[in-house]
Amino acid sequence: MRWPVRIGVTLLLLALYWGVGYVLEATIIEYVVRILLFCGINAILAVGLNLINGTTGQFSIGHAGFMAVGAYTAAWVVTQLELSLYGGRTDLAVWEVAVVFVPALGLGGLTAALAGVLVGVPSLHLRGDYLAIVTLGFGEIIRLVFNNWPALGGALGYSGDRPLGLSVHTNFFWVASVATLVITLIANFTHSSYGRALESIRDDEIAAEAAGIPTTRFKVLAFVISAASAGVAGGLFAHLQSAIQPNDFKFEKSIDMVVMIIIGGLGSVSGAVLGALFVGITLELTRDLSEYRLITYAMVLILLMLFRPQGILGTRELKLPFFGARS
Amino acid sequence: MNTPLLALDKVEKVFGGLRAIGGVSFDVFEGQIFGLIGPNGAGKTTLFNCITGHYRPEGGDVRFKGQSIVGKKPHTIALTGIARTFQNVRLFADMTVAENVLVPAHHRLRSGVFGAFFRSQLYLEDEGSLHRRADELLELFDLVKLKGEQASSLPYGSQRRLEIARALMLDPKVLLLDEPAAGLNSQEADKLTEQIKWLRDKFSLAVVLVEHNMRVVMGACEQVHCVDHGETIASGTPDYVQKHPAVLAAYLGKES
Numbered sequence: 114m115r116w117p118v119r120i121g122v123t124l125l126l127l128a129l130y131w132g133v134g135y136v137l138e139a140t141i142i143e144y145v146v147r148i149l150l151f152c153g154i155n156a157i158l159a160v161g162l163n164l165i166n167g168t169t170g171q172f173s174i175g176h177a178g179f180m181a182v183g184a185y186t187a188a189w190v191v192t193q194l195e196l197s198l199y200g201g202r203t204d205l206a207v208w209e210v211a212v213v214f215v216p217a218l219g220l221g222g223l224t225a226a227l228a229g230v231l232v233g234v235p236s237l238h239l240r241g242d243y244l245a246i247v248t249l250g251f252g253e254i255i256r257l258v259f260n261n262w263p264a265l266g267g268a269l270g271y272s273g274d275r276p277l278g279l280s281v282h283t284n285f286f287w288v289a290s291v292a293t294l295v296i297t298l299i300a301n302f303t304h305s306s307y308g309r310a311l312e313s314i315r316d317d318e319i320a321a322e323a324a325g326i327p328t329t330r331f332k333v334l335a336f337v338i339s340a341a342s343a344g345v346a347g348g349l350f351a352h353l354q355s356a357i358q359p360n361d362f363k364f365e366k367s368i369d370m371v372v373m374i375i376i377g378g379l380g381s382v383s384g385a386v387l388g389a390l391f392v393g394i395t396l397e398l399t400r401d402l403s404e405y406r407l408i409t410y411a412m413v414l415i416l417l418m419l420f421r422p423q424g425i426l427g428t429r430e431l432k433l434p435f436f437g438a439r440s
Numbered sequence: 441m442n443t444p445l446l447a448l449d450k451v452e453k454v455f456g457g458l459r460a461i462g463g464v465s466f467d468v469f470e471g472q473i474f475g476l477i478g479p480n481g482a483g484k485t486t487l488f489n490c491i492t493g494h495y496r497p498e499g500g501d502v503r504f505k506g507q508s509i510v511g512k513k514p515h516t517i518a519l520t521g522i523a524r525t526f527q528n529v530r531l532f533a534d535m536t537v538a539e540n541v542l543v544p545a546h547h548r549l550r551s552g553v554f555g556a557f558f559r560s561q562l563y564l565e566d567e568g569s570l571h572r573r574a575d576e577l578l579e580l581f582d583l584v585k586l587k588g589e590q591a592s593s594l595p596y597g598s599q600r601r602l603e604i605a606r607a608l609m610l611d612p613k614v615l616l617l618d619e620p621a622a623g624l625n626s627q628e629a630d631k632l633t634e635q636i637k638w639l640r641d642k643f644s645l646a647v648v649l650v651e652h653n654m655r656v657v658m659g660a661c662e663q664v665h666c667v668d669h670g671e672t673i674a675s676g677t678p679d680y681v682q683k684h685p686a687v688l689a690a691y692l693g694k695e696s
Contacts, residue, residue, distance in 0.1 A: 298557045305556035306546050306567065309535070313543040316532035322514035323492060323524050324544040325610055334553070428534065 127290055134285030146285060150353060152393035153288035154346050157295050159373040159385040161342030166371065167379035168303055169335045170315030171237065172245045175252025176343045177366035181359070182228045182255060183221035183344025184351035185265055190217040191280060191352065192273035203280070214282050218291065218348040225344020226337050228255065233336035237329060252367055260359040270358030278355025288349055295342050300382045302338065311335050372410055376417060378424030383431035443506050445470045445646050446614050451490055452499035460486045461670040463500060468614065473640055473647045475661035479690055483670040484650040485527055488616050492524050493517040519547055523612035525603045527619050533592035537583055538574060540591050540602055544609040545570040574609065581605040596623060614646045615639065621653035633659035658682065
């Protein structure tokens with residue numbers, strides 16, 4: 114598509130999301146909207162994680178750490194910007210929110226990407242179980258760093274040092290717009306020459322090297338993009354509530370993401386989105402069983418492995434207008 | 441025949457206490473079909489791995505166009521012009537035939553990561569030319585009809601052809617074939633002999649062939665190098681090597 118068309122489509126989508134968000138918030142109870150928002154954030158997380166776990170075949174189970182980096186960064190940036198630009202005013206217009214929120218989400222993604230480089234470069238020389246264990250370890254390290262960082266509230270969490278806590282900016286419009294952007298970019302990437310190189314690493318690393326693919330560099334690239342999207346999702350997550358705590362980003366959060374992509378089908382972008390919706394909705398429906406949540410997960414996974422081990426979509430893609438149709 | 445295209449100079453490779461390669465030297469010249477033979481476990485595939493950078497030799501030197509390539513990464517060596525196939529056919533099993541051939545084309549992209557993210561004009565042009573090149577190769581190797589099939593679902597013969605097509609996507613100067621005749625009957629082997637010569641002419645390659653099938657080696661190669669226990673035991677024309685007493689002894693055992 115040419116640039117004028119793309120800009121047109123983008124504006125149309127933004128207007129659409131704005132309208133839908135307005136109607137949703139006016140008509141449907143807040144609780145339902147909130148589930149939708151979580152589903153959207155989950156979708157970003159799942160699509161990002163799928164790039165490294167599914168497409169590249171390198172198992173990471175520490176992505177909650179990158180989400181935390183993004184969440185804390187975004188929360189801090191928003192708080193600082195609001196203080197200096199609006200002096201603590203809370204009745205902000207949409208464009209005023211955009212002025213602080215867009216750079217905050219961007220920086221959240223950027224710092225998460227940097228964390229991804231720091232974690233990825235040493236650990237991506239490992240394979241399989243070893244990589245999983247190391248990423249799990251790094252994920253926990255990141256959480257513990259926030260747990261012991263007094264300026265960011267330590268274990269009590271970060272609320273922007275304000276009595277009202279963090280500004281709640283995340284709504285349908287933001288989640289839908291950001292999710293569409295991130296998912297489209299990652300789908301484009303997956304269905305490009307880069308994506309093919311990543312898949313070749315998954316299928317046979319030695320043959321990929323012999324085919325001229327610098328495997329370590331590509332694994333790090335996939336890992337960093339994946340971490341960046343987790344960071345952006347973290348930024349949206351942070352502004353859904355008035356405070357974020359290190360415990361929001363525990364190991365279970367990483368497992369949630371892994372479950373989403375396994376359910377959806379490792380290696381499929383649209384599968385990851387479906388898996389995210391599935392997990393998001395099931396989590397809500399089984400809220401009463403919350404203590405048994407991990408058991409529910411295990412049951413769902415066992416049933417899935419028995420009856421559909423490749424996940425809902427396998428490695429196939431649903432052909433929707435947003436997924437790879439632009440190639 | 442001045443400088444050799446690929447030169448091995450006293451290459452040594454040690455695994456723990458085992459001296460797998462003990463100082464093997466040979467030269468491969470442009471346009472040559474070079475046979476590397478020897479009994480099982482003689483170190484032929486190990487030599488291949490030393491050339492392609494999958495192993496790093498402990499001693500000696502490997503030179504490509506006069507430049508040492510020892511210590512370079514396999515992908516760098518592949519991109520400088522040495523492509524290979526594997527003894528047990530290593531395709532990207534879950535990818536389609538066309539995708540398999542497109543993977544080594546990645547280095548031809550002029551556009552970067554952001555081009556792929558945003559589908560820039562340059563990226564789309566690149567992708568178009570990669571596909572055209574891949575289609576040409578698939579056409580030559582009679583794989584066009586199987587383009588959309590998953591690589592692992594192909595019959596064995598087509599998998600071997602696909603692996604060679606994939607290697608050629610790198611535009612190599614040297615093609616290393618590791619036992620291409622394995623599992624072929626004698627008719628197919630004769631056909632392969634012709635195909636190897638055709639490859640050499642069509643793509644102006646030097647071909648290094650590791651092979652047990654003497655029919656293919658004798659039919660295709662201009663120069664044959666025989667190794668056993670990691671040492672050179674004979675080198676020369678196919679006829680000379682075939683009749684060399686050390687070669688006969690290595691394959692058939694000594695007369696008592």
